[in-house]
Amino acid sequence: MSADSLLTFPEAAAMATSIRAKALLFHDPRSVALLEQVERIAHTEATVLVIGETGTGKELIARHIHKRSGRTGPFVAVNCGAFSENLIDAELFGHEAGAFTGAAQARAGWFEAANGGTLFLDEIGDLPLPLQVKLLRVLQERQVVRLGSRRAIALDVRLVAATNIELHHAVEAQHFRADLYYRLSVATVGLPPLRERPGDILPLARHFIGLYATKLRLSNPRLTDEAQAALLAYPWPGNIRELENVIHYALIVCRDGLVRASDFRFSPLQRLAVPPAQAVHEPTLPAATEAPRAAPAPATPAQPADALAAALDRLIAAGPSDLFHTVEAALVQQAFARCRENQVQTARLLGITRNTLRTLLKRHGLLGDAAVAGDAGDEEPPGAAAQRIAPVPSFAH
Structure with missing residues (x-):
């Protein structure tokens, strides 16, 4: 497996298994064509919009674009759905001391943190409409103004945005600004779900087997023919992230170093994945x-x-x-x-x-107030986005 055929996060082995897709492999012909497209885009300065289902590896694509871009600044990843509407303005664009209650000191936003590098905005479709206006202005003018300030700060930031919804439908429904959509989609990367690139399933499964076999102290476990057929037949609604979890569990319960189809625990939510x-x-x-x-049944x-x-x-x-x-x-x-x-x-x-x-x-x-409060646990806590600032990824062989 070549260095460019597998993308991984830095220190991926230390990450929780359910956060996001931690590996992206280009073996299926459709994936090979995708990698060629990404490589061409990476060498430009174009803003990129990555569209794909949850768990397909959108952030790994963004990191690879940054690595291949030649930019010397940092790669900064921010989840737009991780903040409340009241906080995301200050988080993205920064604020001065006293700009709002609790702002005891000035703080740079994520755009400034990514200066000279790449800013990855995940779940861009969750960005509130007022913030979409401000983001559009930042992209057009290449400068940012902190909350509570009138001084513009020049930026040299490449933006890569990602979404798991069809933004043009959100534009039609007036949930997303058309002018921002056109600004973001200068270069669009459509990341197909795992079920549409079956040639990647078994190589990815073997990658995760190698990753977890070491942790579980298993000696060279392998997939039976029946297990391989089961992996290829499953629709993978959770994509690469689900594949990793399925393999991890199978290695825990397998016997005699053989992973059988009966060792797989597939998601009961597959019928809900549309x-x-x-x-x-x-x-x-x-x-x-x-x-x-009616009887008899109509022809059409x-x-x-x-x-x-x-x-x-x-x-x-x-x-x-x-x-x-x-x-x-x-x-x-x-x-x-x-x-x-x-x-x-x-x-x-x-x-x-x-x-x-x-x-x-x-x-x-x-949805009552109690349900709204309880649902907050499904999102990343406000401090989580700060922990996602990381250097460019390593590429495993």
Whole structure:
């Protein structure tokens, strides 16, 4: 395996297994073509937008772009979903002493911290609209003004943004600014899910086997033919991150140095994992709104969109006074129930950000104050983003 075919985080072995995809391998023909595209983009100064499902390795792509760019400054990674709307302004752009309550001293923001290098903004779709305006201005003027200051600070920062939602759909829904979208997508990298690059599955599995075999003091464990077939047949809704966890568990329970298919513990959420494009174009209807099938069956079965149009037509004909509220409430309620009240899965299914989803859930009485407070545990704590500043990655052989 060549140095360029496997991307890993610095000190990846010391990281928690469930944080993010910790390895990205380019063996499948589609992955090889992707790496060639990334290499060409890296040598430019273009702003990059990386689009891919959770767990596909978007940050590893960003780190590789930084390494190949020739920039001498640091690589700084920030999760836009890790901060409240009140804090993210100061975190990104910095603040002066006394700019707000608790600002005892001046502090540089993440843009200044990345000066001379690369700033990676993950979950860019979660950025509130007022901050999108300010980000656009920073990208256009190449300078930043801290909160509480009038002095502009010049920047030499390359921006790489990432999202697991289709931003152009967010633009259509007016959750994301069109001008910022065009500014970010100068160079777009579409990172395919693991199920669409099957040639990477077994090489990645063997990489994780080598990684965890050492930790578990196992002597050269190997996959049986049945186990390999099971790995290739599984759809991997959690992508590389899930593959790592599955291999880790299998090595713990395997016997005689052989990893069998029965050793794998696959996620029960695989039926809830819907690719973003499919979630937008092929909405799933509640059973009550599906048109009954006549006998004999028609030559061309009704598409979900046709059934939805028919249901909406009947509803509009009834003329309720709160039509939009009724339709919106039904969509949000059914999606939330289908995803077993999992906010991350629901937001992905609807093609919106989690912040937007929370607003809709509260609007329709599906999320109380206690639930809002409890859900904060799903995100990174405010201090976590500071711990993600790291030097460029090592490339394992």
